[in-house]
Amino acid sequence: MTVEKNLRVCEKGHKYYKSSECPSCPTCDKAKPKNGFLAKLSSPARNALLHEGIDTLKKLSMYTEKEILTIHGIGPASLPVMRTLLKEEGLSFKE
Structure with missing residues (x-):
């Protein structure tokens, strides 16, 4: 095929x-960015977030984990990294 x-x-x-x-x-x-939270994510996850206009942790914190997982290019393996990065900045996913 x-x-x-x-x-x-x-x-x-x-x-x-x-x-x-x-x-x-x-x-x-x-x-690939050299610093910032996007530098710590896989290329597909980084590009998926950028495509949605999510380029800061503050913007990421406006979404629930479920909403983030619906974005093409982001899988469950990215969530622990994102959770940790958010927590380091005193943020979290929306409940």
Whole structure:
């Protein structure tokens, strides 16, 4: 079975081919931040949060764990890391 890949162009103009609806650009994915909470997350989780506009722990704390898990690219393995990062800043997921 051959999977058809479609040409995509990200917001920054990078061209890439993807077979899924995942919006992450492979070129942008390589630009891992050197510090901040996003640097401690996997590339798919980081890109998923950024795609949703979640770029600070304060913004992350406005969501429940269940809501975060519905975002494409974030799995249960990311939650303990996020919980720890939130706790270090005196924050937590929304109840």
